[in-house]
Amino acid sequence: MNINKKKVLYKFIDLQRASSFLMEKQLVRLADSMVNKISSIDDANIDNSTSRLQIFNDEESCLINEYFMKGTITVVDDCVARLPPWLWLIIKPVFIDVEDLRKDIIEYGIHSKEELCNFYKSNASENKYGKDKSSLYLYFATNQDGSNFPIKYRIFPNEYSPIFNKLNGALIQGNFHNHSLYSDGMYSMEELKDFAMKANRSYIGISDHSHYVGGVSSEQLTRQAHEIDLLNRKGGSFLLKGIECEILKDGSLDMDAFTLSILDYVIVACHRHELMTKKEATDRIIRAVENEHSNILAHPLARIYQKKVGMYLDIHKVIDACIANNVAIEINGDPDRLDLPPEYIRYAINHGAMFTIDSDTHKGQSFKNINNAIRIGEDYLIPSEQILNTKLLNELERFFKK
Numbered sequence: 001m002n003i004n005k006k007k008v009l010y011k012f013i014d015l016q017r018a019s020s021f022l023m024e025k026q027l028v029r030l031a032d033s034m035v036n037k038i039s040s041i042d043d044a045n046i047d048n049s050t051s052r053l054q055i056f057n058d059e060e061s062c063l064i065n066e067y068f069m070k071g072t073i074t075v076v077d078d079c080v081a082r083l084p085p086w087l088w089l090i091i092k093p094v095f096i097d098v099e100d101l102r103k104d105i106i107e108y109g110i111h112s113k114e115e116l117c118n119f120y121k122s123n124a125s126e127n128k129y130g131k132d133k134s135s136l137y138l139y140f141a142t143n144q145d146g147s148n149f150p151i152k153y154r155i156f157p158n159e160y161s162p163i164f165n166k167l168n169g170a171l172i173q174g175n176f177h178n179h180s181l182y183s184d185g186m187y188s189m190e191e192l193k194d195f196a197m198k199a200n201r202s203y204i205g206i207s208d209h210s211h212y213v214g215g216v217s218s219e220q221l222t223r224q225a226h227e228i229d230l231l232n233r234k235g236g237s238f239l240l241k242g243i244e245c246e247i248l249k250d251g252s253l254d255m256d257a258f259t260l261s262i263l264d265y266v267i268v269a270c271h272r273h274e275l276m277t278k279k280e281a282t283d284r285i286i287r288a289v290e291n292e293h294s295n296i297l298a299h300p301l302a303r304i305y306q307k308k309v310g311m312y313l314d315i316h317k318v319i320d321a322c323i324a325n326n327v328a329i330e331i332n333g334d335p336d337r338l339d340l341p342p343e344y345i346r347y348a349i350n351h352g353a354m355f356t357i358d359s360d361t362h363k364g365q366s367f368k369n370i371n372n373a374i375r376i377g378e379d380y381l382i383p384s385e386q387i388l389n390t391k392l393l394n395e396l397e398r399f400f401k402k
């Protein structure tokens, strides 16, 4: 098959992966049918045939149109071409070594997700990869398709959506996780302030990414802090100085201690290097949580719906460490994250954790993502005294100062 065909093929595989409304069986069926159809296209006509969508049925065309409209086409790496289609749907090459995977399915005659999972549970896998790595691979193979995602809370706000301002009867005073033009946000700090004021909030925290993931350097963060001082001079201390500081691979933070100390609070989070054994990943997060500057652990698993499974953590140990170090645990309302996963909330409540419910504002209507976190908070009955967003400024300061 020529390279163009492969690229087109992958666009459709990715398209199906991105379709949240289809169950896995349908995805596999569609993928197989598309693969057959695309393989039958004459190389010379591949662009014409696929752009006019004549070879696909209504269901497939509908998916493809939706995909092109979103403009989120990503061409999967060529190396995946050597894997069978059922595997493309559950494995992203970044999480499991593709060469290992290819050899395993040939050597052990693996033909389905179930067989692959059984292999990772077997002695053959443990002998080959060791216990830790086998269970890591099992985790990724089991959850890659998003089947563990709390789909009922995955709601994308639009311009007509109201913004919720109460949780279990308590007023939401503000939120902490908002990106500005200083990193990958689309709104200026003034615009973010405006959103918060319109929602009757009494504060809003600015938390841009740190340098490691394309965000602010120490100089830029200091400049941003000055800018916030100037904005606050006009209208009281409405804007809070924060950061979403990257947790590096070893658990250290991607910003010097002095710069962190000029901020009102520090969010810590992972966005890279998720492929770690349970022990490595858990130790990494706990080290970050134990950092004296850390105040909030954002999206603890670092999962993204159908794109990233998230880290393989001993989540109870992580929650215990947050409680011991006065670090609040975020429930991220981004419809693609919904992380901390709701199934762990009961444990965290019972052990006395503090939570933040948050929006992770970047662009569009994402300031209203907090609604998803509020829905989760209401369904799981998080007491308002365990939610940082219900605190007034002076109480917040006390929590952040530890």
Ligand SMILES: [Zn+2]
Pocket: 244, 269, 271, 298, 299
């Ligand atoms: Zn983040």
Ligand SMILES: [Zn+2]
Pocket: 177, 179, 244, 360
């Ligand atoms: Zn963020």
